[in-house]
Amino acid sequence: MFKKIRHFAKKHKVYSGIIVAAVLAGGYFGYQKLWNGSAETRYVLTEARRAPLAVSVSGSGQVSPGNQVEVKAKASGEALSVYAVAGKFVQVGASLATLDASDADKSVRDAELALQNAKIAYEKVKGPDGAAVPRLKEQAAADLARAYDDGFNSVANAFIDLPSLLTNFENLLTDETLDKSQENISWYANQILQSEETARRTAESLRDAARAGYEAAEGTFDDAFLAYQNATRASSRASLEALIAETYEAVKTTADAVKTMGNYIDFTRDFMENKKYAIPVAVGTHQSSLNSYTGTLNGHLTKLLSGGDSIVDAKDAYTDADLDLESQALSVRQKENSLADAKEKRDDYTVRAPFSGIVAKVDVDQGDDVSSGMVVATLITTRKIAEISLNEVDAARVSLGQKASLSFDAASDVKADGVVSEVDTVGTMSQGVVSYIAKISFALTDSRIKPGMSVTAEIVTDAKDGVLVVPNSAIKTMNGRSFVEVADDAQEGALRNPTGVALLLPPRRAAVETGLADDEVTEILSGLNEGETVVVRTLTDEASTPAVNNNNPTNAFRVPSQGGTFRR
16 A cells, blocks of 8 residues: 555656646747747847958049159259150159359359368467467456556546546635635626626526536545545456446546536636626636646546446457357358358259159250250159049048058059048039049059049048957947947857847847947947957848848858958
């Protein structure tokens, strides 16, 4: 009985397992049906990877005939020799013709002589042992010291005479030698006070000026004399220069006061003589004394002025001891430049090829008179220009220096690399469409490519190396934001299946930031890591059949090879 019961229990476990398996299978297929609907969903996958990315624009146009250049003479003269031969290839710098350069040769000889003279003058200033400048500075320093000493002597001599001269001058004004009842300065004016108003006013003005002049002279003398008393020959040079200037001003002010007093006396004497008045002897004495003062003061003014000028000259000579050598060295450099200019102008009498090319035409013969600017020969450069028409969108992306690849309709096997050398700044309107011409410079020796032939250019507007890219079909947008679908559970080999694979888990969305893009791939700036698997296409049983070319199933999605460059 116990054995039967155990057999029944074992049999019951087997049935239970079968039932559980059936339930699980039914649940799985039910889940698949709820997830995919009536058809299985398959995904074409690829891997986010790094690759170079180049973005380009294309355009078509013609090879420009503007590759011919007229080589013109830069000088005038008789054509002594003509080396250019039509149809021959010449290297850059090759001589095409030579002109009579007699005048230019003379200019070179004159420049060489001028340079030689400048070098001799330089050596003379420098001296054979290079000690000329130190000797000049030593002499200049001695002359400068002597100039200061002489200036101080002039000051000292002035102050020997000035005190007694000012005393005598004051006595002349204030003594009562002409009238015991009044000072001399007042007596002269009083001789006219009873006369007409005009003469009286002049006399009063001269009297006041004479008195003011003396007071000014007395004040400047006191200041200068005080400075002189505090100075010695050993005083600083700046102090000595100030002392000489101050003494000169004191002497000059005194001389002006003496002159004003002399004019005052002369006016009064002339008036008295006209009126037939008796003129006291003392008036002549006063005039004689003033003349003597003037002579003394003028002598001191000359010596003080000369002393100041001597100091200035000596200081300049001391400074110029260095500048003389520099000036001569500068003269040598100037003459060297003049010689170089003369030689350069002489070189203009040889007409040279500005670039390597073929001589298309020779315009002069030996013996012809050639003038400056005259065409000597015409060269065809091996470097050509392709003029490409671009629409306004593409033109905005093209700039100077960008690289381009060129192909030609007339010779499909010929390719050339070029560089953008010019882009129109103003477009041309035709039937409501604006176009811009971009000129691409390229070198090509193939004689099959001729001016006017059609050419197609691809201009690389932007390029990056090693950027993270995914196919364009992997990028999706929602509400203005980009994202990709990432398959986290993709099995090995799924990337090489163009018909897609089934996933156990649905792909997740990952927001990404995009960068450059061409017709095939887009740069991923953030939001995705290298090596992550992304969905490039979603297929169902109903949709996959017409989407896949059975003859070439890889057309379902073409993944560029690793390291390739994507271009439009």
